[in-house]
Amino acid sequence: MRITKRALVPLGLVAAASVALAGCVSSGGSDDAGGTVTYWGAFYAPTTEEAFQEIFVDGFNAENDTQVDMEVKELTTLGQLTDTAVAAGESPDIVYADGPSAASDFARADRTVDLGGYAEEYGWQDAFLPWAYELSTIDGSMRSVPASYGSMVLYYNAAVFEEHGWTPPTTLEEFEQVAQEADDAGMVPLGGGNAGYQGMSEWLITAVFNAAVGPEKIHDVLTGEAEFTDPEFVAAIELVESWIDKGWLAGGAESYFTTDDTANVTGLANGTTAMYLSGTWSFNSLTEVFEDPEQWAWAPLPSLSDDVEPGVFPLAIGTQLSVSADAEDPDAAAAFLDYVAGDVDRALEYTARTGENPPPLQMSADQFPDEVDERTVDLYSQIPETTNVGYATWTFFPPKTDSYLITEFDKVVTGDSTAQEYLAGMQDTFDKEFDAGTTLVPFSPQSEG
Amino acid sequence: MTTETATTGASLAGAPVRRGPRPALRGRPLGARRLRRLLAWVFVTPLLVVNLLVVTGPGLASVYYSFTDWDGLNAPGFVGLANYAEMLRSDAVGTALVHNVLWTLFFLVVPMTMGLVGAFLLSRLRRNQAFFRVLYFVPYVLATVVSAAVWRQLLDPDGGVAAALSTLGLPFLDPLADVNFLGNPSLALGSVAFVNTWQWWGFLLVIFLASMQSVDPALYEAVRLDGAGPVREFWHITLPMIRPTLVFLGLMTIIWSFLVFDYVYVLTQGGPAGSTDVLSTVLYREAFQNQRHGYASAVAMLLSVISAATVLGYLALRRRLRWDV
Numbered sequence: 001m002r003i004t005k006r007a008l009v010p011l012g013l014v015a016a017a018s019v020a021l022a023g024c025v026s027s028g029g030s031d032d033a034g035g036t037v038t039y040w041g042a043f044y045a046p047t048t049e050e051a052f053q054e055i056f057v058d059g060f061n062a063e064n065d066t067q068v069d070m071e072v073k074e075l076t077t078l079g080q081l082t083d084t085a086v087a088a089g090e091s092p093d094i095v096y097a098d099g100p101s102a103a104s105d106f107a108r109a110d111r112t113v114d115l116g117g118y119a120e121e122y123g124w125q126d127a128f129l130p131w132a133y134e135l136s137t138i139d140g141s142m143r144s145v146p147a148s149y150g151s152m153v154l155y156y157n158a159a160v161f162e163e164h165g166w167t168p169p170t171t172l173e174e175f176e177q178v179a180q181e182a183d184d185a186g187m188v189p190l191g192g193g194n195a196g197y198q199g200m201s202e203w204l205i206t207a208v209f210n211a212a213v214g215p216e217k218i219h220d221v222l223t224g225e226a227e228f229t230d231p232e233f234v235a236a237i238e239l240v241e242s243w244i245d246k247g248w249l250a251g252g253a254e255s256y257f258t259t260d261d262t263a264n265v266t267g268l269a270n271g272t273t274a275m276y277l278s279g280t281w282s283f284n285s286l287t288e289v290f291e292d293p294e295q296w297a298w299a300p301l302p303s304l305s306d307d308v309e310p311g312v313f314p315l316a317i318g319t320q321l322s323v324s325a326d327a328e329d330p331d332a333a334a335a336f337l338d339y340v341a342g343d344v345d346r347a348l349e350y351t352a353r354t355g356e357n358p359p360p361l362q363m364s365a366d367q368f369p370d371e372v373d374e375r376t377v378d379l380y381s382q383i384p385e386t387t388n389v390g391y392a393t394w395t396f397f398p399p400k401t402d403s404y405l406i407t408e409f410d411k412v413v414t415g416d417s418t419a420q421e422y423l424a425g426m427q428d429t430f431d432k433e434f435d436a437g438t439t440l441v442p443f444s445p446q447s448e449g
Numbered sequence: 450m451t452t453e454t455a456t457t458g459a460s461l462a463g464a465p466v467r468r469g470p471r472p473a474l475r476g477r478p479l480g481a482r483r484l485r486r487l488l489a490w491v492f493v494t495p496l497l498v499v500n501l502l503v504v505t506g507p508g509l510a511s512v513y514y515s516f517t518d519w520d521g522l523n524a525p526g527f528v529g530l531a532n533y534a535e536m537l538r539s540d541a542v543g544t545a546l547v548h549n550v551l552w553t554l555f556f557l558v559v560p561m562t563m564g565l566v567g568a569f570l571l572s573r574l575r576r577n578q579a580f581f582r583v584l585y586f587v588p589y590v591l592a593t594v595v596s597a598a599v600w601r602q603l604l605d606p607d608g609g610v611a612a613a614l615s616t617l618g619l620p621f622l623d624p625l626a627d628v629n630f631l632g633n634p635s636l637a638l639g640s641v642a643f644v645n646t647w648q649w650w651g652f653l654l655v656i657f658l659a660s661m662q663s664v665d666p667a668l669y670e671a672v673r674l675d676g677a678g679p680v681r682e683f684w685h686i687t688l689p690m691i692r693p694t695l696v697f698l699g700l701m702t703i704i705w706s707f708l709v710f711d712y713v714y715v716l717t718q719g720g721p722a723g724s725t726d727v728l729s730t731v732l733y734r735e736a737f738q739n740q741r742h743g744y745a746s747a748v749a750m751l752l753s754v755i756s757a758a759t760v761l762g763y764l765a766l767r768r769r770l771r772w773d774v
Binding site for chain 1 (some may be wrong): 521522523601605606629631632633634637717718720721722723724734737738739740742
């Protein structure tokens with residue numbers, strides 16, 4: 001084909017404009033040169049954002065030449081935003097992940113830097129709780145930093161419990177007795193649901209797996225020595241099915257899909273919901289929603305089978321931070337990670353101001369400032385002292401298994417899947433990830449806290 | 450060489466035939482014509498570039514990724530037709546496709562009929578027509594998330610419309626107390642479609658009304674002289690005269706119905722248990738929750754094929770039926 005000058009003119013124009021536009025795109029990111037660390041933050045409330053900005057960002061910027069530039073994102077979509085940005089090679093310097101599994105995926109794909117040298121420099125191995133440190137490593141080298149941790153607990157309204165003469169249940173029998181009496185009193189016995197955020201389903205499953213199946217069995221599954229289709233897991237899911245059939249969970253199957261976290265917390269506050277299995281991240285929202293903030297209370301999970309000791313704490317890391325492989329100043333980025341997650345006093349100052357969960361650092365009750373709510377101090381004092389700790393699904397389960405666990409649970413609620421079918425699919429999904437070597441090694445049960 | 454000789458050829462019969470510029474340009478200097486052509490390219494180039502960067506390029510990339518196991522992080526590995534084979538076996542995709550078809554049929558019938566009838570009735574109004582036009586169009590300019598959030602409250606089983614109606618003391622409304630529009634798998638898809646219709650039909654009405662107002666009034670006068678009533682006016686004059694608009698909106702309704710995502714995602718995220726899943730929510734879940742970008746690209750290809758088939762079918766019909774649109 002003969003190329004004429006006439007044909008070349010438009011082609012040249014298209015090429016020139018493409019180059020110009022590409023230049024515009026890339027120039028947007030190159031302004032970071034000159035000592036800036038970019039960070040995407042997401043917060044429950046404006047006051048939380050303000051506290052983070054003052055304590056961590058402004059504090060770090062005042063002490064360092066390199067400046068942290070924080071961009072605020074939507075809390076519920078931060079994970080997906082980051083995933084997309086990492087895939088496109090456009091992530092901020094500090095890479096957020098909603099748990100160690102996602103962070104390890106970034107690390108295995110070499111999208112984040114090896115933090116082994118920084119771990120030594122900042123003494124992270126000694127600073128963090130052993131289980132959290134181990135989860136943050138790949139082949140013995142630290143690849144991410146845990147920035148907050150908590151557990152699943154049972155929430156209740158102390159005034160309502162007192163009025164009905166209930167005490168926080170510790171066994172399945174006690175749990176079902178309270179639930180039955182709450183049902184008889186016209187209350188929703190157990191809050192739950194997944195409206196607005198489908199991931200709420202795994203809060204329930206985490207609680208039930210740990211309290212009904214037990215940490216040891218979960219550990220065996222995660223290490224390939226047992227299967228989700230074993231009778232203990234089937235019994236746990238069937239237990240949930242029985243709650244749904246009785247209308248105890250969220251008021252029934254249909255309500256499950258139209259009840260969100262706010263409705264559950266509000267239900268506890270106004271006495272229409274008796275109990276709610278949720279994470280310790282709810283501490284701050286409970287304080288805001290309850291008319292008398294002193295009335296909300298938490299208790300360790302009851303045992304939901306004879307084989308599990310009452311009071312298990314499923315450990316969960318909700319925020320795991322890494323340094324992008326494309327960061328222009330990884331030293332400064334790592335320094336900011338240490339500033340956010342590596343200092344007990346600073347972390348607890350943030351907890352005191354916001355109610356947010358602290359990082360899994362070695363800390364004792366006397367280190368908590370007086371301003372920290374005593375219920376928070378109580379929790380973070382109990383966890384290090386107990387050996388009855390378990391595994392939150394979003395922290396210890398590989399990503400695809402975790403996604404299956406959430407999305408397919410709908411069918412259990414509607415009755416379209418039996419417990420056996422649901423768990424068989426979960427095992428099938430887990431097998432693929434286990435065989436691919438992308439699962440995390442969990443700590444040994446009865447050994448950590 | 451002058452412009453004349455450069456642009457003029459000869460027919461087989463030997464008579465000169467003009468094949469060059471239009472007469473309006475005759476006699477203009479060469480530079481002016483080139484400048485004009487150059488200017489045209491200058492205007493169209495940004496659009497071409499944007500199209501290349503955000504439509505054609507990603508589109509071609511999706512074709513490539515649909516044959517890979519790309520997870521968004523690691524290098525994509527070629528898997529041949531495995532994604533397509535899995536997609537064809539997938540219950541989730543099959544269910545979502547059925548929902549898309551039902552959605553399309555619903556939107557071809559209900560909002561289109563509402564828009565047509567509403568526009569026809571509105572066209573007969575002599576006063577306050579602008580008021581109603583704005584009133585019906587307002588939902589269309591509301592942000593999807595806002596209107597979806599409002600409707601989620603209105604459809605709430607405890608504090609919504611149904612619950613309020615059931616407390617009026619009218620026995621036939623009592624059953625509404627137990628209705629959960631978005632939580633019941635049998636009602637959820639229809640409920641989401643209803644909410645989307647609330648937003649959409651006003652847009653159709655305004656477009657149909659604009660089209661009806663361009664119909665020659667003499668045609669209506671003629672048919673009235675022949676004794677036709679409003680129904681026959683609508684059937685024999687309005688409908689044939691706005692057929693281009695009707696066919697175009699029908700075509701776009703089909704395409705948009707297969708691309709529907711926003712209301713479904715905001716109201717139900719495809720639940721309960723996949724009862725409101727459509728292809729785009731399956732695609733989104735696979736790409737951004739399960740990190741299966743390769744498989745999601747294959748689902749995207751299915752959507753593209755359906756849209757392309759719709760357009761080609763429309764073009765074929767237009768040719769066969771000699772439609773003037």
